[in-house]
Amino acid sequence: MDGGGWRKVDAFIVETRLERDGLVITSRRCNFTKAVNAGDTNADCASPYALGRTHYTGDGRIYVDIDDDGRGxxxxxxxxxxxxxx
Known part of the structure; x- marks a missing residue:
């Protein structure tokens, strides 16, 4: 850990998706590696949205690679x- 108490990451990526009936309508991938390493908690990765439709679902995933943990x-x-x- 560094002097600020934050454990560093080699990668921290957020992916958000707007789906309808299991099909991806819109998506967005955001790389927050620098923000996480700086201790910045102001992050936004909303996927683009679509108007005039119904039955949407929101979905997503996060990729984390912790620095010096011996794993990918x-x-x-x-x-x-x-x-x-x-």
Whole structure:
């Protein structure tokens, strides 16, 4: 750990998706590696949205690679939302 108490990462990536019936409508991938290493907690990675449709769900995943842990990175799937706009 550094003097600030933050454990550094080699990578911290967030991917968000807007889906309908299991198909990806829009998505966004954000690299927050520098922000995490700086201790910045102001992060936004909202996927682009679509208007005029119903039954959308939000979904995503996070990739974390911790510095000097002797392992590579891992993707972690996030639980999807219930349908919105129905």
């Amino acid at each position: 990175g891992t993707w972690y799937d996030l639980e999807g939302s219930k349908p919105i706009g129905s």
